[in-house]
Amino acid sequence: MSSFRLALCAGIVISFASAGHVLASGGGGGGGDMPSVSAPSYDPAAEYMKGVAALNAQQYKDAERALNHVVEAAPKNAEAWRLLGLANVGQNDLKGARKAYDRAVKLDPDNIQARQGLGVALGGLKDAKAAEQLDWLKARAATCGTCADAEALKAATSAVESAMGGVPTAALTRPMIFAGPERGDRVYLQAVGLINERRYDEALASLNRAREAFGPHPDILTYQGYAWRKKGDYARAETYYRQALAIAPAHKGATEYYGELKVERGDISGAKALLARLDHTCAYGCAEAEELRRWIDIGGDPSL
Template identity: 55%
Template sequence: MRGMWTAGRIVLAAALAWSGSAVIAAGGGGGGGSMPSASAPSYDPAEDYRKGIEALGAKDYKAARKALDRVVRAVPKDANSNYLAGLAHAGEGDVKRARGLFEKAVKYNADLVPAQGELGVAHAKLGDQAKAQAQLDMLKQKQAACGGSCAQAADLQTAVDAVSAAITAGPQARMESTPGAAFMSAAAGDGAYLDAVALINEHRYEDAIAALTASQSAFGPHPDILTYLGFANRKLKRYAMAEDYYRTALAIAPKHRGATEYYGELMVERGDLAGAERKLAQLDAVCDFGCQEAEELRRWIAAARASGS
C-alpha cells in the first residue's frame, strides 16, 4: 500500500505550481495531480479569499468585507478567514464585529499571532481594558517562550507593541486593516506549498504541516492544501484532525478525488470498510473512465479484506 502520493502525481502538482497560474492559485487541483475541472467546487472560497486580500491591500474595505464574509459563511472554522474578515470590518469602522471575528480566529488557531494582537487592540478600543491587558500578558508570555528566535518573533513583537499602544490610547486606538506579507504574497504561498510537497516525500510531516499552514495564509481554505494537511496529520496518527481536514475539503469541493481517496484510506485504517466502500463508490461515479485514486482505494480495501481487518 502506498505511503504517499506517487512520484508522477507529485511531479504534476509541482509542474502546475511552477506554471504561470499556480495550481493553488487556480483553485481546483485534484489533490494529487488531476485536472482542475475534476474537482472544481461550485463555490470557491479560495477565490474570494484572494479577492478579499487584494481588496484589503487596496483599502477597499467594503469589497473585502463582502468577499471575506462569504468565505466565513462557507468555511466558518477557518481561522485565517475570520482574521481577515475582522480586518475588513475594522477598516469599515465596525469594531464590535471585528472583535467577534478576531475571537473566532484565535479560537480556531491560538497560534495566529496577528489575530491575537488585533483582538487585544479591539478590546482596548471598545473600552475593555482588563481584557486588553489579559491579551497583552498572554502575548508577552508567548514572546518570553519564543526568546526572540522562533518563527513568530517578529509577529509577536508587532502584536505586543500594538496592544501596548492601544491600552494607552483607549478608544482612540488605531486598528490595523491590512494583513502582513504572509497573507499578501501569492509567490510565498506557492513556495511554501512546493516545500510541503517535498517535505511530505521526505516523511517530514510536522515540517510539512508548518509549510502548508504558511501556504494557507496566502491561499485560504483551498481543498488541495486541506487534503495535504489531512494526509500529513493522518501519517502522524492524528486521525480526528485528518478527518476534519478531509471533510472540510469535500465540503468545499465534493468531487475532489484526492480528498475522497484519502478519506477512504483513513476509513480503512480505522477499520471502517463500509465507509471506505462508500468513498470508492463516489470515486467510481466521478471517474467515468476510471482513475488512479479509485484504483488505489480499491487496492487498500482489498488488502484490508484479505488481511481480515
C-alpha cells in the first residue's frame, strides 16, 4: 500500500475547520456529477459542526435543525443521531429523543452514551424498556471492572436508574462542552501517525474522537474503513467506504481504497468499475487511479 494521500500531501495539513465546500470534497474529492444529483442537499460535516456549536451554546432548537440535516444526508452516522437525541432532550421532547437515541444504539450498539440517553428517555416516558438499557449497562460494567469505560458506565447506570425512579429528565441532563475543530485536527493527525505505524486499534480510537468533533467527514470515514480493512474486517470496512462515497461521490481516496478492498475480495469487475470512476474524475490522471490500476493488474497489493 502506498503512503496516505487523504489529508497529508507534501507535509501540508488540511484543517477540517475550513469552509463547508472543502469538507464536502474530502481530502481527495472534487469534480464528479452535478451536486443536485450526486451529493446530499447539506454538507453533513459542516452541519454537524453547526449542531455541536449550538449544543455548546444550549441552543437546542438550532442544534436539532442542523443535526436533522446531518442525519438526512448521512443516515448511518450514529454520533449525529446521539446528539440529535440530546438536542431533543434539551427541548423536553422525550419521544423525539427516544427515536434518535434508539437509532444511535442500533447503529452503534456499544456506545455507552447512546445507551444512557435511550435509557433516560425511556425512563422519563415511564417505558418499561428502560430496564433493557440498564441491564446492558450493568452487564458491561461487570465485565469492565476498572477499564477505561468504568466511570462512564457508572454515571450512565446512575442516570438511567434515576430516570426510572422518577427523577425529572432535565435534572439528569447537564450542559456538555464538545470538542472543537482544533482538538479534532490533533486527534486526526494522531490517528494518521498510528495507522502509518500499523497500530490500528489505537488509530480507530483516535478516529472516533475526531468523528465526535467533525461528524461524518469523508476523510475520517475513509481512514476508518482502511483501519478495519487492515484488521481483516472487510464487511465493516466496506460500510465506511460506502458512507464516505455517499457523502462525497468524487472522493479519490475512498474510491481507490474501496477498489483495493474489492481486489482483495476477488471482485475484479467491481474494482474496475471504481477505477473507471477515478479515470472519469481524474481527467489528467492521478496517483489514486494509477495505484488502483496496479492492484488490478497483479490481483493484489503491488508492494508485497
